[in-house]
Amino acid sequence: MEECSRRDLLKNAAGVSMLGLLNLYTPAYAEEKPAEPKKPAANEPIECTQAPLPYAYDALEPYIDKETVEIHYTRHHAAYVKNFNSTLQRLDFARTMKDMTFIKHWCKELAFNGSGAMLHTLYWGNMSAQGGQPKGELSELIEKSFKKFENFTDQFSAAAKTVEGSGWGILAFEPCTKRLIVLQSEKHQDMALWGTYPLLVCDVWEHAYYL
Incomplete structure (x- = not known):
């Protein structure tokens, strides 16, 4: 993977990601009543479905x-x-x-593909072409966790750029200390910290920017 390509990706991601993260903290999202989940029949298989892309292909x-x-x-x-x-x-x-007999293989496949599916859903939801900086509760939490916004962006960019091989940069909420932390994830599932809630993710697999 060429370092310049990954660096360019991070510059672009900085322009599109933060507004989507802000949406997680707006009153409209907080007050919206979630739809009643459909209960599957007793013998109906439960499957993961790909969430619709929240914008047109050219929106970014x-x-x-x-x-x-x-x-x-x-x-x-x-x-x-x-x-x-x-x-x-x-x-x-x-x-x-x-x-x-093959339980070890299928456990690896489960973690790899399941994590890949979920991280990509977050990835699309995080992004907007308008970009923006955090306000309100999120801004306060970033100040508490990183002292200032620039400290967060510096650490997040550095973490994403230095992922070994393919993977992700992740901003997550850690409930024990009630603060935000920056994580690296190799592949999709390696180096995860149990119990954290991923909020903002940056895909640094080559398929995110290779064209």
Whole structure:
């Protein structure tokens, strides 16, 4: 992976990501009543579904081009969702057959594809071409955790740029200390910190910027 390409990605991500994160803290989101979940029938398989892209493929231009977004969403993200569901089915079959010979393999597949599916859903929801800086509760939490906004952006960019191989930079809420922390994730699942809530993610896999 070329360092200049990853650096360019991070510059572009800085322009599009923060406004989407702000949406998590707006009163409209806080007051909106969630839809009543549909209860599956007793024998109905429960599957992960790919969330709709919250904007048109060209909505992030000039930061991320239309073709990159379309391929990333329809091929890569879709593949993680499909493979996550396939792995769940394989595990169902293994339990039915009482055959755990390949359990180590399927556990790895479950973590890899499930984490990939969920992180990509966050990734699309984080971004907006308008960009912006945090306000209100989020701004206060960043001040508490990093002292100032520039400290956060410096650490987040450095973490994302130095991921070994392919992976993610992640801003997460850590409930024990009630503060924000910056994490690196290799692949999708490695180096995770249990119990944290990912809020802002930056995909530094090559498929996020290779066109």
